[in-house]
Amino acid sequence: MSDKRNIQTIAPFLADNFVDLEEPIFDRDEYSKMLKHNSARLGLFEKYLICKLHDSWVIELTHDLDSLKITLNDFSTHVFADAIVERKKINIPHDKLVFPLTIEFKGELKFTYYTVNDRGFLKEIGVINVDEYLYEQVIRIEKNRIEIAFQFWKSALKREKSGENIILIVSAQELTITENQDQAWIKIFGNEYDDLYKYFKGQFNSKRYVSDYTECLKLIDEYEQNAKNK
Numbered sequence: 001m002s003d004k005r006n007i008q009t010i011a012p013f014l015a016d017n018f019v020d021l022e023e024p025i026f027d028r029d030e031y032s033k034m035l036k037h038n039s040a041r042l043g044l045f046e047k048y049l050i051c052k053l054h055d056s057w058v059i060e061l062t063h064d065l066d067s068l069k070i071t072l073n074d075f076s077t078h079v080f081a082d083a084i085v086e087r088k089k090i091n092i093p094h095d096k097l098v099f100p101l102t103i104e105f106k107g108e109l110k111f112t113y114y115t116v117n118d119r120g121f122l123k124e125i126g127v128i129n130v131d132e133y134l135y136e137q138v139i140r141i142e143k144n145r146i147e148i149a150f151q152f153w154k155s156a157l158k159r160e161k162s163g164e165n166i167i168l169i170v171s172a173q174e175l176t177i178t179e180n181q182d183q184a185w186i187k188i189f190g191n192e193y194d195d196l197y198k199y200f201k202g203q204f205n206s207k208r209y210v211s212d213y214t215e216c217l218k219l220i221d222e223y224e225q226n227a228k229n230k
Contacts, residue, residue: 007120007167011149013137017165019120031137038141044177045103047205049136052076054211056133058152059100063127068111068170070103070150072133076211077181080200083216084193092188099181107173108145114167122167130166131155140171147171199223 008015012026032050039046056072063069077099085092105111114122130152140147150168185197203219204210210219 005122007116007122010122010169011137011139011167014135014149014151014167015120017135017151018116019118034141035138038138041141041146042138043175044179045175048101048177049138051135052204052211053101053133054135056101058130058133059098061130063109063111066106066109068105068109068172070133072101072103073097074099074101074181075133076204077185077200079211079213080197080216080219081185081188083213083220084189084196087217087220088193097188099184101181102178104176104178105146105170105172105174106176109170109172111168111170114169115164116167125166128154128166130168131163134165139169144173145171146173146175148175195227196220196223 007018008021008025013028013031015021015025028050035042035046035049042049053072053075056075056078059071059073061068061070078097081097081099082094084090085094085097113125113128115125116122132153132155134151134153136151137149138146139149148170150170152166152168153163154166155163189197199222200210200216200219210216
């Protein structure tokens with residue numbers, strides 16, 4: 001692929017993370033309508049779109065001839081678990097609060113990694129390890145093909161160097177999501193906080209922003225107050 005491709009035309013939703021824009025170039029309302037219209041094709045991934053996986057750390061990113069898998073620690077569930085650990089004074093290390101979710105592309109797979117300069121031009125690079133999921137934009141949805149641009153953060157290997165943003169553009173015939181958060185929750189907490197967890201999931205699915213620690217503490221307070229009032 002040509003290194004003359006520009007993020008402003010390829011994935012304009014991501015552009016302001018790389019380029020100083022004088023005015024918005026992306027219509028988020030129209031994008032939201034497009035995602036809703038194609039919700040059946042997107043499947044479970046639709047509910048995580050538009051920044052709901054932001055800050056999720058990458059557990060594993062693997063590929064073979066016809067499949068690419070991105071396994072993340074779902075950040076929203078991680079933050080809510082962290083809030084429960086703090087509020088209930090539970091002795092669980094922060095890095096043990098892992099709630100995996102896997103995004104998989106299959107069928108006629110194509111993918112390319114890029115760096116982006118300050119003018120927005122994409123430069124193709126080889127396969128690279130990435131550390132943190134930042135954003136995504138669905139570029140194309142057709143009957144037999146889905147194409148998505150992902151933005152990841154790659155941490156520097158040496159302290160004196162800075163990390164960098166990496167773009168991964170993936171297209172394939174099929175996109176599937178495997179949610180393993182429920183199993184991980186039970187493994188970590190057992191059944192003691194089932195009702196709190198269900199309340200959290202209901203709020204998440206309602207489109208409420210629950211990826212903030214303070215908001216998660218409020219959510220716990222809400223649930224407990226509602227329980228008292230019953």
